[in-house]
């Protein structure tokens with residue numbers, strides 16, 4: 001997928017900071033929208049966001065002002081010169097957003113999961129030169145995210161970008177939606193020219209973590225940030241806990257460190273290359289050790305076959321796991337990391353022994 005238009009647009013803006021999309025979760029009233037926009041004018045925000053149609057988890061809560069709020073966004077553009085962005089979730093929203101000349105359309109996480117809805121929207125905005133940003137699906141599924149982006153591309157929408165807003169999980173976590181950074185990193189590898197914006201607001205679900213998540217995003221070379229901003233966050237009609245005041249947005253932008261894309265000095269480059277060589281050698285060693293371990297696992301498999309003993313020996317496995325976690329922690333690694341690695345090794349070992357015992 002060649003998607004250079006939004007990237008070119010971004011480069012042409014010549015911002016000396018990442019792209020910032022800011023504004024309330026929901027457009028609550030004309031006054032609220034204009035007040036926030038006036039304050040955001042003094043910040044790094046270039047694009048004003050506001051939800052007009054709100055996908056709410058439970059019915060009976062505020063579901064957005066609908067089309068009536070679109071002229072408020074036009075006023076924002078007139079009065080502040082900021083570009084405007086709304087979420088569209090069906091063909092009707094898409095038609096209205098185009099009619100009211102909204103500059104940026106984004107696809108919400110709950111819509112990206114549904115190929116029928118995405119297809120319907122893509123057909124409704126066929127060949128548009130508006131910028132379309134596709135949020136990740138709620139579940140951690142890279143293919144589904146890519147599929148949604150491709151549906152727009154195939155309909156001639158070429159000003160595409162992605163928004164990383166984290167993933168829903170049943171695991172308890174300090175985040176509302178866990179970031180699983182590897183997924184947007186994988187998306188970047190698949191579509192190197194596609195700009196990716198980070199949405200720390202929906203990842204965090206609370207104000208306190210927004211700075212740290214934004215910094216991680218910049219460390220990972222994300223192209224921009226979408227941050228929910230409200231003049232009176234505690235009174236917001238949706239997502240009150242995660243919204244910040246424009247003044248706080250300004251502080252955050254001042255404190256964030258923008259990283260250089262690569263090392264510049266000759267000596268730093270050669271130092272880095274030497275360290276990378278060391279890493280390569282360690283990776284070779286790791287692979288050799290794993291292969292040798294697998295050989296022993298296979299010998300155990302043969303012994304199990306001879307004596308008709310079950311592949312899974314749970315007591316032994318628990319012993320191993322406990323021991324490696326303890327040792328790993330002593331060496332400065334987290335329990336989660338060690339557990340993940342050894343569970344993967346155990347699973348592969350079981351598969352090898354299964355092949356042997358059933359051959």
Ligand code: PEP
Pocket residue numbers: 025051055087107108109110135165202
């Ligand atoms: C939003 O941006 O306000 C929103 C509803 O986001 P998401 O689709 O990421 O939940």
Ligand code: MN
Pocket residue numbers: 025026228238239
């Ligand atoms: Mn929100």
